[in-house]
Amino acid sequence: MALKCSVELHIPTAIHNLGGAASLPDLVTALSLPQSKLPFLRRLMRLLVTSGIFVADSNAEVETYRLNPLSWLLVEGVEAEDHTYQKYFVTATVSRHYLEAGLSLADWFKKDLHAPLPSPFEELHGVPLVHETTKLLDEELDRIVNKGVAAHDNLAIGTILRECIDLFKGLRSLTDCGGGDGTTVRAILRAYPNIKCTVLDLPKVIENAPTHDLVNYVAGDMFHTISPAQAVMLKLVLHFWTDEDCVKILEQCRKAIPSREEGGKVIIIEIILGPSMGPIMYESQLLMDMLMMVITRGRQRDENDWREIFVKAGYSNYKIVKKIGTRGIIEVYP
Ligand SMILES: C[S@@+](CC[C@H](N)C(=O)[O-])C[C@H]1O[C@@H](n2cnc3c(N)ncnc32)[C@H](O)[C@@H]1O
Known part of the structure; x- marks a missing residue:
């Protein structure tokens, strides 16, 4: 609730506009709040600092607050390629x-x-x-x-391109299945302009997607057919669906790609549940699983869950390419 309050008051944007550091009186003025709210704002900021949303500089004569990489994502109007306003x-x-x-x-x-x-x-x-x-x-x-x-979904692609240079290297064609408005594919094209890229999504999404010379947009249904390519990518799509639906989607993916010998693969970008990255990461993965439980029919999956789905969908093998934070990248081979 404190975080919601801070984004609704635009506190991160105000700190940014004040040069990256702001005292409480600065904030009260910038946010046009009544002066009487200053002590309440102090209590709110104290909690948000302790929760890791802002940084407090208490050695200064007047206590000031700064942004950290997390609150930077809550600054509105930043024109930077890898900035996604959360x-x-x-x-x-x-x-x-x-x-x-x-x-x-x-x-x-x-x-x-x-x-x-x-x-x-x-x-x-x-x-x-x-x-x-x-x-x-x-x-x-x-x-x-x-x-x-x-x-939320667009947050990861910059990191993936930086951390997994081999993932797209040498690919001739790629279908981003459930690829939304094509933000991910446009980022991939900036790094690999020679990949023939297709974005498949529902008609209502494709209708509103920005046009791009190098992107082939296809309005369709991944349960019926997926545009053929050397690789099909499913980025943050499968966690929304039941295991049975995931098998159906992956069966369609298998029809869309060539054999493993010809370089065919499915690239899945999702959480791979597991405690190996420590209790904080694991808890945040489990909280995302609870979110899925409350609002969708899907779930987050551990490696065994994923393996079972791949086998049922007729795949021969898979490789976990990398784990980045709470998410992982899996290549699945026909
Ligand atoms: C959570 S979003 C992921 C978007 C994108 N992959 C990303 O990482 O930014 C799931 C996407 O799947 C699309 N979708 C849902 N059902 C679909 C279907 N039957 N066929 C194709 N796309 C579908 C949604 O419209 C949405 O764009």
Whole structure:
């Protein structure tokens, strides 16, 4: 709630606009808050500093607050290639609809619901999230969720391109399945302009995607057919779906790629649950799994879960290419 409050007040943007460091009186003035709120702002900032959102410089004569890499992502209007503004991920996650769904979890557990099992969100609100009917529940929620998911998903590609140079090297063609508005593919093309790139997504997404000379946009349904390419990428798509649906999607991917000998592969970018990166990373992976449990029919998966899905979808082998933070990159071979 404190984080939501800070992004709604635009505190990160104000600190940035004040030159990267701001005292409480600076902030009160910049945010046009009543002077009487200064002691309350001090308490809010104290918590957010301790939670790792801001940095406090308490050795200065007047205590000042600075941004860190996390709050930098909450600064609005930054024109930089790898900057993705995360305000809407915060506001969606603590929206009334998400919170009510989370608060209904015990009731959901007790109900003997029939398959396909609705998420607590769907059971409570009557519509699924990130669906064409979500806006019937609340247009503003639908808007902030779509913006929040896009910002969250676009966060990783710069790091992936930096850390996994072999992933796309030598690729002739790539289909980004569920590739949204093509932000990921455009970043890949900047690094590898010779890859023939296709973005496949639902018609309503493709209709609003920006045009690009080198990107072939295809409006379709990944459960029916996927545009052929040497590699198909599924970045942050499968966690939204049940295991049965993941098998169906991966079966379509297999039809779209050539044999392993001809370089065919599926590239999956997702969380690979596991405690190996320490308790803080593992807890954040598990919190993302709880989020999936409350708002979707999908889940986060450990390596065994992934292996089982690959085998069921008819793949011969896989390789975990790298783990970056909470996420991992898996190459799956036909
Ligand atoms: C969570 S987003 C991931 C976006 C993108 N891969 C990224 O990392 O930025 C999931 C995407 O899957 C798309 N999608 C959902 N159902 C689909 C379907 N049946 N066929 C194709 N795309 C679909 C959604 O429209 C959305 O753009």
